[in-house]
Amino acid sequence: MSTFLMLSTVGPDGAATLADNPGRLKEVNAEVESMGVRVLAQWALLGPYDFCTILDAPDEMAIARVALMLGSRGTLKTLTLSAIPIEDYVEAVRQAPAG
Numbered sequence: 001m002s003t004f005l006m007l008s009t010v011g012p013d014g015a016a017t018l019a020d021n022p023g024r025l026k027e028v029n030a031e032v033e034s035m036g037v038r039v040l041a042q043w044a045l046l047g048p049y050d051f052c053t054i055l056d057a058p059d060e061m062a063i064a065r066v067a068l069m070l071g072s073r074g075t076l077k078t079l080t081l082s083a084i085p086i087e088d089y090v091e092a093v094r095q096a097p098a099g
Contacts, residue, residue: 001056003040003083004063007049014075025051028070037066050076054083 010018017024029039038056045052057063060082067078084092 001038001058002060002063003085004055004057005081005083006051006053006055006063006067007045007079007081008051008053008070008076009048009078010050010076011074017075031069032066035062035066035069037062049079 025042029042032039032055036058039053040056041054043052044050055063055066057066063080067080070076070078
């Protein structure tokens with residue numbers, strides 16, 4: 001499994017949905033999990049993004065399907081980043097040829 005960080009921003013329709021039904025967030029998380037991607041953590045943010053979600057997915061294709069499904073609704077935009085555990089990163093740097 002791979003870890004991904006998804007930043008999302010809701011549009012006016014998405015904000016209206018959340019104002020009327022804040023529980024919609026949990027419903028969307030359940031939809032994501034039904035696609036084989038686990039929601040590990042989630043925060044509401046202040047700033048240019050509205051939410052940060054940490055996801056565990058089998059591969060990039062699974063997370064791409066989730067991002068497409070969420071974005072196709074027209075209620076939010078996402079930015080998804082692959083997250084490398086720091087221990088794995090340090091080991092990869094150690095194994096890189098000297099430049």
